[in-house]
Amino acid sequence: MSIDTLLTPGGSLEKFPLEDLVIKLKKSVFEMGRAAGGGYIGQGLGSAEMIAALFFKKLRLDPSDPTNPDRDRFLLSTGHYAISIYAAMAELGIIDRKLLEYYSADGSPLEMIGSETTPGLEIGGGSLGQGLSRGIGHALAAKLRNHTWKTYVYMSDGEMQEGQVWEAALVAAHQQLDNLVLIIDNNGMQVEGRINKITSLDPLAEKWESFGWNVKEIDGNNLSEVMNALDTIPENNKPTIIISHTVMGNGISFLHDREDAHYVKWSEENHAKALSELGGNNNEKSF
Numbered sequence: 001m002s003i004d005t006l007l008t009p010g011g012s013l014e015k016f017p018l019e020d021l022v023i024k025l026k027k028s029v030f031e032m033g034r035a036a037g038g039g040y041i042g043q044g045l046g047s048a049e050m051i052a053a054l055f056f057k058k059l060r061l062d063p064s065d066p067t068n069p070d071r072d073r074f075l076l077s078t079g080h081y082a083i084s085i086y087a088a089m090a091e092l093g094i095i096d097r098k099l100l101e102y103y104s105a106d107g108s109p110l111e112m113i114g115s116e117t118t119p120g121l122e123i124g125g126g127s128l129g130q131g132l133s134r135g136i137g138h139a140l141a142a143k144l145r146n147h148t149w150k151t152y153v154y155m156s157d158g159e160m161q162e163g164q165v166w167e168a169a170l171v172a173a174h175q176q177l178d179n180l181v182l183i184i185d186n187n188g189m190q191v192e193g194r195i196n197k198i199t200s201l202d203p204l205a206e207k208w209e210s211f212g213w214n215v216k217e218i219d220g221n222n223l224s225e226v227m228n229a230l231d232t233i234p235e236n237n238k239p240t241i242i243i244s245h246t247v248m249g250n251g252i253s254f255l256h257d258r259e260d261a262h263y264v265k266w267s268e269e270n271h272a273k274a275l276s277e278l279g280g281n282n283n284e285k286s287f
Contacts, residue, residue, distance in 0.1 A: 018223055021091065022052045023278055026251065028087035030274050032103035032110075033266035039104065039112060042249040042261040043156075044083040046187050046221070050154075050244055053226045055088040060149060063092040066120050072149050073138045075122050077131020078156035078185065082114025082121070089120045129162030131155050132182060136172050139180040139239075152181045158190035161199045166211070173212030176237040181230075182213075185220065187246045191262045208241050220244030221251075252277055 016024070029044035055061075060072040076085055083103065090097040095110075102108035109117055115124040123134055135153035142149055159165060172180055186204070188195050195201060205215045214234050218225040229242050248262075249255025252274050255264065264270075 018052055018056060018227075021056050022048045022223070024091060025052055025084060025087040026278060027275070028090060028097075028100060029083050030266075030271055032083055032086065032100050033264065034268075034271050035101050036104045036112070036266070038263060038265040040080045040083050040262075041264040041266065042255050042258070043078075043081045043185075043187075044087070045252060045255065046246040046248050046250045047081055047084045047154075047185055048250075049221050049223050049226050050183060050185070050246075051084045051088050053223065053230055054152065055085075055092060057227065058230045059152065061092075063094050066094050070147070070149055073122055073135075073151040075131050075135050075138065075151065075153045076114055076125045077123075077135075077153055077159060078128060079113040079115070079125025081154065081156070081185070082111070082118070082125070085114060085121065086110050086118075094120045128156070128159045129164045131159070132165055132168040132172070135180060135182070136168055136175070136177065139172070139177040140175055142179055143175075143177065148179075150179045150181060152183065154183050154185065156190075157184055157186045157188065157195055157201060157204075160184070160201050160204075161190075161195075169208065169211045169213065172239040177239045178233075178235050178237050180239040181233060182239065182241045184241060184243050185246055186243050187248045189248050189259065189262065193259050204243060208243075212238060214238045214240040215243065216240065217243045218245065220246040 025048045026045055029041055033039045033041045059074055062068050076082060086100060086103065089095045090100055099110060103110045104112040109119065113126045114121050125131060131153045132155060135151050139151040190198060192198055205217055208215045216229045218229045220226060233240050247257050249258060254273060255261050
């Protein structure tokens with residue numbers, strides 16, 4: 001089967017509890033890592049609860065019409081987290097599940113660092129620190145056109161070391177973009193190691209409050225806290241930031257909070273261990 005034949009949207013979301021959908025996303029992340037021999041698996045695990053809550057419960061989107069003009073916009077600023085977005089899109093039927101076998105393969109639209117050429121992704125996120133600026137453009141456009149859709153920007157904590165992020169934060173507050181939600185995956189890691197050893201971001205919540213934003217801090221690996229944060233966005237002429245404290249490699253003991261797990265080489269041994277911890281077996285496949 002060629003890659004080109006797998007791009008037609010179709011299928012429907014199965015009626016699983018959100019907790020079960022998180023597990024399904026994590027298993028799909030493993031399978032993509034297995035197919036490619038590696039990938040950003042730690043990020044996929046740490047972000048699974050938030051991505052599941054967004055794509056399966058919160059975002060206004062039509063899987064059969066992913067470019068519908070009334071859809072909520074989801075902008076992935078941190079492009080290497082695309083592995084969890086691909087898993088969600090396959091579950092929704094936006095892409096064929098078989099396409100996951102081509103994660104990062106030559107010629108595949110499912111690049112290891114997501115781009116705007118991938119079905120379901122709004123922007124390319126390879127140049128870190130730019131997602132919020134682009135999100136402001138989307139949110140402002142909605143305001144000017146009197147549209148009701150919201151813009152959600154997903155960003156890593158390391159991106160906040162870029163000055164462009166703070167310039168954008170000022171603009172968003174000045175424009176009173178209460179239709180803009182920024183989600184920070186705050187796992188305390190970047191490619192060189194722990195963020196607080198490289199360039200500390202603390203005190204993070206106070207910084208964003210001083211820039212004129214609504215600030216929510218949550219345990220991003222707790223589904224109840226994630227859903228409560230997404231369901232209680234204030235409408236008070238301020239943009240909102242959700243600081244989502246997560247753990248890199250969450251749920252898998254040998255990847256849990258490891259400094260060297262930014263990119264993981266995947267093996268059959270790792271695959272068997274990971275599935276065992278999630279309650280699966282080595283012969284089980286998500287696609």
